[in-house]
Amino acid sequence: MVLAGLLLLLLTLLAGAHLLWGRWKLRNLHLPPLVPGFLHLLQPNLPIHLLSLTQKLGPVYRLRLGLQEVVVLNSKRTIEEAMIRKWVDFAGRPQIPSYKLVSQRCQDISLGDYSLLWKAHKKLTRSALLLGTRSSMEPWVEQLTQEFCERMRVQAGAPVTIQKEFSLLTCSIICFLTFGDKEDTLVHAFHDCVQDLMKTWDHWSIQILDMVPFLRLFPNPGLWRLKKAIENRDHMVEKQLRRHKESMMAGQWRDMTDYMLQGVGRQRVEEGPGQLLEGHVHMSVVDLFIGGTETTASTLSWAVAFLLHHPEIQRRLQEELDRELGPGASCSRVTYKDRARLPLLNATIAEVLRLRPVVPLALPHRTIRPSSIFGYDIPEGMVVIPNLQGAHLDETVWEQPHEFRPDRFLEPGANTSALAFGCGARVCLGESLARLELFVVLLRLLQAFTLLPPPGGALPSLQPDPYCGVNLKVQPFQVRLQPRGVEAGACESASAQ
Template identity: 75%
Template sequence: QELVSFQECTTLWAGSRLLWGWWMLRTLRLPPLVPGFLHLLQPNLPFYLLGLPQKLGPVYCPGAASPEVVVLNSKRAIEEAMVKKWVDFAGRPQTPSYKLVSLDYQDVSVGDYSLLWKAHKKLTRSALLLGIRSSMEPLVQELTQEFCERMRAQAGAPVAIYKELSLLTCTIICYLIFGDKEDSLVRAFHDCVQDLLSTWDHWSIQILDIVPFLRVLPTPGLWRMKRALEKRDHMVKEQLRRHKDSLVAGQCRDMMDYMLQGLRKHSMEEGSTGELRESHVHMSTVDLFIGGTDTTATTLSWAVTFLLHHPEIQQRLQEELDRELGPSTSNSWIKYKDRARLPLLNATIEEVLRLRSSVPLALPHRTTRPSSILGYDIPEGMVVIPNLLGSHLDETVWERPHEFWPERFLEPGAHPSALPFGCGARVCLGEPLARLEIFVVLMQLLRAFTLLPAAGALPSLQPRPHCAVSLQTQPFQVRLQPRGAGAPGLGESQ
């Protein structure tokens, strides 16, 4: 009887919510609706959404059951909302899962738009771009070189490349934020990030945003999420305590030092309320780990996948590197500011980012006031999802959009720009670091090794199904065959 009563209450709540939404929106010119909602369970939702504009246009609501959500599926629509009308679309939905993971929205990534949020974003961005500006590239180069030396020690044995790359990117983040690359610390934070991402992606957590009152029920997924968050917060607080105990005014050893000292001299903008606190530094640290470990490792894994499928491009990249840097046995490299010396490498990176944006649907936005996109009314409080992948595969914009063709980026001004990190006020803060890492890692990896498929089996070009946030590769291994004197080259017998 209690179960029946609960089901009746759930049905009544959902039905009344739907009818109320339709009633409030009845006078507006809304984007077209996709009938039903079961299509939202598609295994590769960004690719599925890509096909809908042929029938509905580049702006639409993804289901009749969710008229308060709109998808932007073209570059024109995304840039109108996020760049031209960025204030209207700079908000974030205030969902139970976001509140749970962000210490009550004290977060740059999922925090709602406000003057306090702007100050928090400025502090985090300054720590990333100013606090460690002189040390960032040398650290990335050094840690990547150590990574290549570890891979060389495996003598061409099959390697689960995503795991190795995610450990590398986690090491870089640890060193930049904490000034520490000790192996146990790196692995503890790496495992914590992976646990958080897998738990957050689970349907038992995602459904809380659709039916919030389910939070009062005993849910194994929610228990697991809370335990993962407790572990995360304990680890970050321990680093905050260590840094505060040894902080020297005017000296910044790492990003955490920079942000903690930034709190002391922070002055709020005129008309704002509240102040930045240590909890904001806490969540900036979490943002940098979540955004700087998995997404960059995923992009690098896709680059390896595409080069395994296109050995002729890999060979041309190695020839370009050898031509600019000399024999692969030398330890020289090109600085990021001089990356134009490697046009094919830059074009390859852009093509990987275009075809496989690591977060293809970005994070959802929320309208802060009534607005419009391409002539459609968008009410205040509407959830707006920019399908970045849709803008990258638009046949009206890109020639042969589904093809891996780096040459499209070799002609200056002959191609549109992609939006792999979003755009506008909510553009990914970690874009400069991510681009630096991708450039340095691919440069050193291709100089040191020839990438070969393990056991002759090429990895799938299809993403792992049912990934809610990140467009991940399916699990695969690669053989890293050392290059240099006496080593067989690409295409030679092994």
């Protein structure tokens, strides 16, 4: 007991010395103002709390998250200055303990630090997403969405927990694009794996390790659970990679995994900034599942929640769909490239993304060389957090920013440059797929059903889960899906065939 107390005292002294040394090194810089305290992560609705601090400190300031000092950017102008105009300076990622663990020591696009090898890894994955599935992506999103609507029709009139249904739908889309397989057993296995991993990773016992790294020297059941979740994840991904290597044919690809495995093979014999390995393909698959399931499912859930609160917008959307596609749920289609035919649907998606960006604080950046923002010095190695939700609620940019008003995007000269997917070199890799899914799923859902509250008329809360970790999650709710026309079922079956 005495030994443990002495060890804790020694570690505390070392941490204090580290902080003092850090302050000494920065003594001659013109740094952003520092917010008092170090328990900001305990604040509910953290993005809104960070935005409120701008009233006294301006859009750029520093604060402490445990032992880590960070700079927070709270406006569109400051975020774009850092992430677009000075993107090279701010392209790094902090190498915190949980990132290293989850990303196989950062052989990862989302969490990996900036390097030429990282750029090659990102290029390969983007090519797989945009080229390897270009001809099949939209038809398969359409078919899987139609199958989803058929399943919902079976439950017509009964309260449905729509978040879980959206989560399974987005997971099935990622499964098919990545592995060429939408079999229910595989989809549910990967869905449960992602859910377990994210829940474990978001737990306070892991978050505190990132803020106070020396605590990893002490027993931590949460860390053991996270390692087990990662082990399960890696086992499932490796099984799929083996299956692909055993059956793929050179020069042909059935899905993204085939494309990336063959891309790694080509890269080995070409000169480049290092060597891409099978481990990079492994982590690309992980990124696609973590970044492409719950994020899109959460945005779809927020859209349904807002439409339940605004039935007049839902009515106008259905009128727009009926004008363009025929009454009820006809067999007509509007392809994504022709989405301008549905301006209100596009505006509604834009407004949901503005109000509820699913990763409201993005992922933290790190400066890889000294830089500046708005006249403040930002030293090398500083962690920088872009408050995307705060930027979307900036009263100097958006009129009545907290109100759900899709029509703001229909006005002449409307500001459409929200930051829901980030910007610059670290913009979300799956943005194009996510936007396609949001368009197709909401189109087909509103074409086939009217969204109604459950019996008793209880509407979902529009306040996020106050302690939701990385993702901005809607609080659990149910919705009734009332079919709009009997002809819908026949049309959907025909489309699926």
